[in-house]
Amino acid sequence: MTDWLLVLAGGLVGAPLRYLLGVDAKFRLHSVFPWGTFAANAGAALFLGFLAEAAMNGDLSTRLNLLLATGFCGALSTWSTFSYELLTLNSARRLGLAAGYLLLTVGAGVGLSFGGAALARAVF
Secondary structure, three states: OOHHHHHHHHHHHHHHHHHHHHHHHHHHHOOOOOHHHHHHHHHHHHHHHHHHHHHHOOOOOHHHHHHHHHHHHHHHOOHHHHHHHHHHHHHOOOHHHHHHHHHHHHHHHHHHHHHHHHHHHHHO
16 A cells, blocks of 8 residues: 555544534534534644654554554644634634633643653553
8 A cells, every 4th residue: 555545544534533523512512612623633632642652662663654643643633723713713802712722722732742652652
């Protein structure tokens, strides 16, 4: 299987999962806060931190890295939707919510990436 097919296969799972997280969060939470996008980005950050650490230690093959890190995590996480939601909150004059979303997403993303890496070190 060529490399781009591995990325495509991972993306075929990650992209619909991100969409379904967003739909489910809107249905269940009825909130203006974009919990679905936040959950997708947070989960991808955690998993990508784990995968990055595993890859750096030689515990993850290049092909599995393409499938899971580039394909799955790349499609699951979304900078564009995050940015769009920030702009939407700003346009609706929900500046406090927009600032909270920005800080929470960036902070959680970085923290969870380090947490995922620490988890990989504990596992491997």
